[in-house]
Amino acid sequence: VNPRLPLLLLLAALGPARAAAPIEVISPRADSVSVTIYRDLFALVTETRTVDLPDGPVKLSFDGVVETLLPASAVVADTGRVLDEANFDYEQLTPGSLFRRSVGREILLTRTMRGSGKVVQVPATIVSATDDGVVIRTRDGNEALHCSGIPEQVTFEKIPDELQQRPRLSVLLARGAAGRRTVRVSYLAHGFAWKSDYVGRLTRPNRMDLQGWLTLRNLTNTSFAGAQVQVVAGRLNLLDVEDRGTSVIGAIGSYQSEQGLNDVRAEALEEIREEQAEAEEDYDGYPQLLSGCYPMGPHDLRRSYEMQTITTGIQGFGGGDGDELSEIMVTGMRASMAVKESLADYQLYRLPWPTDLQARQTKQALFLDKRAVKVERFYSWSLDALDYQAIDDLESPLLKLGLENRKSSGLGEPLPEGVLRLFEPGAMGELFSGEDTLYDTAVNEDVELTLAGAVDLSLDIRIDSDSARKEKDGNNVTLANAEIMIANAKGVPVTVEIRQTLHRYIANAQVVRANHRTLRKHGDYAWRLRVPANTADTLTFRLRWEEIVED
């Protein structure tokens, strides 16, 4: 006979409708898992789990979800039942939480006398457990734990229900037909990242082999076996976690420049790694017990604890260096590349084979492998007319790599943002000739990267200008004469581009005269000169414009 039954009936009569207690069904692990990693330090995890549901109301718990789960994003589908509520209450089982959650519970206290080894066991109740120590009640009265100098070992009867070894998501399901079902659980979780990197190898002066690599990172403590892994390239609108969004690096819309966003991502990634390394260092071999005593003699708690440790022969768990935990695995091979598909307005790259994505692991895979992509290696220098007074400068232009992302140029693939590093053959083997960030580039867009400052190539720029106030409207009319000598001390011919920047403060701009053909490039005037090896050439032009002075 259940002695609580009459009371239960009484309460049922008093209170509002109380549903029958649901039966708990625990799904210990996922059958299969898919991880979609985004650039902004999170991933979408989608799990399928097979569960046997009884016909009554069910509390269905999913064990082993990722600890960084964003509860607001959790979706449980295909249960075939009405979902009453979903709960995520992960409080990790630690020595401290074990004490804190055991307030009011009975424990067994074992005291060992240091000299004689005599053991005394007494039942006790935990009266209070705070960061500043634990108070227990024994048959003698109230005492502070670990303050008497006698080695004391607390034995707990059970782990409080609130504490879990593994993070758990649970849902309450209404009654429905009993049977086996395959349910889908999906959620966003922090602590994942990916980026792309490009390696370009010049094979001929205007041809480059281009490989693109995905670098995936799992910074969480969860390992995924045989996971379907994909990454999403593109810029998602994301809100700050403080505003209940997904982004740990602030609202994505608040970043004006892609470079700024990149820097913040990299910093955030570094911070996560540092925090993890620190957390590992903080653990110094002592369990994190709630510790604190009243003031006493010359002994400090740590030392008395140390003595206990020595007498009882328990040594600290020698933690390894943080770096040992991470593993770098390169899985790229020519034969097996990530497969691209378009997802909404983004690009999705899928690793076509199931892969083990371990906790704290970095993994790389090839997603682009193109041979003989047409490129142009040239040198460039920009001039802004607003700076013209009288210029007599010696400059060295910038080395640029231009490519057209088209099929006809041997490319024509979406290029997710990443750093391109260019290598070229040299007399002593391969040389690194510079790197630059390649921003998200769609098919048919053009790319221009700045790789380095030029060596053995200089510009001698001489400009003199006359300004005259225009009678009618008062804008300054300027006539500038430019003479730019390009000296190529290299043993190879080079292409040099000189750009004359135009913008809204320059009106009625006009090239009056030039000794080379004048081109337009992104609104600017431009000239391109092919300068043979070990020679010099000179560009001269005369520019007329009016400077706008806004009132």
Added chain:
Amino acid sequence: MRRILWCLAMVPAAALAADTPADREISLTIYNKGIALIEHVRQISAPAGRQRIEFAGVSAQIAPETVSFIAPSVELIEQNFDYDLLTPAKLMEKAVGSKVRLIRVNPATGAETAEVAEVLSTVGGTVLRIGTRIEVLREDSLPARVIFDKVPDNLRAQPTLSVLVNASKPVNETARLTYLSRGLDWNADYVAVFDEAKGESSMQGWITLQNQSGTTFVNARAQLVAGDVNLVNGEEGYWEYQRQRRNANQRAVGVESTARAQLGDYYLYPIKQLTTIANNQTKQVSFLDAAGVKTSKGYEVTFHGFESRDQPESAEVRMRFANSTAAGLGEQLPSGVVRVYVRDARGQPQFVGEDHIGHTSAGSELALKIGDAFDVSVLPTLVATRPVNRRSYEYDMSYLLRNARSTPVVVTLRQDGLWRQNEVLKESVKGRRTDADSFAWDITVPANGASSLTVTLRNSW
């Protein structure tokens, strides 16, 4: 002074520690401003006279000044909220001037010697008087247990509310305790799965409740209130209010009413059955489930000045829908975050972006920003600037719109940030004025192709 014992109602053994009194009923009304109104109904039985009643298990973030205690036959004298936590150091400190028992243990033999000691001081060490001797506790570092016979009333394992009452006769009745508490909050979270081909989406709304109050509420009746309650709590309240009011994604305001229960200017979302809200728990309850909501996608680009770019500007992707009955979603939407999913080639929903919505009345039109299109972009070029006079200029702009998708798209291109007087002198595609200082053009860009727009604008002040 006697203590009253609570009549213990049965609670699931899992949720509470053994000596925590239980509520017969507990009701929570949670506002989405991090505040909740909590009502405990408890059975009290007490003899006549002046006595103290303790309410363990109240929210640790209780606002004591908002407490109201109602029991018909008792008179309230005073109420206290004690949050002096019981720690070894506090226990010793409160024992100054009183007696403790000191049990010394011989480390070799384990033999115990008990003495009574008076605690004299706890500053910089514990000083004890034992008989006529004065000693510092454990100066010799040898083991010594200190036993306290009782724990002072105001030292607690958890923050506790107590009321001092006077009962004219023995009572056995129901008492109500209500108060406001911080640490409880809720927000709406929406999951929209968008099917572009069908031009519709399925939309689920979840109330996400967070309990950071430090207390677990067992079998509570809960309701959630949507609306902007003004709270006098310094600048934070005001700005929070402003932030929630701002609703840039709303394109048209709705005027439809719904069947949703209302309380003044607030909407109520009751949770159907009794629910246990554990401390540190995030709980989600469904309140909206709609399929076949008419949804379209749009591309938008806005330029704020006249300039050339080397890098094209990606088009913003917006998801447009209305929460009207006609569009398949006749519900007002409390403020929250909408997360949008699109199915990949294998049919699995993938996350594609999120946006915030404010409290949105039914029948409104929304255009949520999802992200930037990888494959749709606009490259602006300032071709020429011509002054008309010192207060008036003409700009020739040319825009190259590219689409690397396999379907044609329409891009709404906006040029804004214009001066007081402005007009379009020439345009290659017919556009429209969108407001006093902006114009817009809808440009169709073919699949895997490009379109261009050239515009001459006069801008004056």
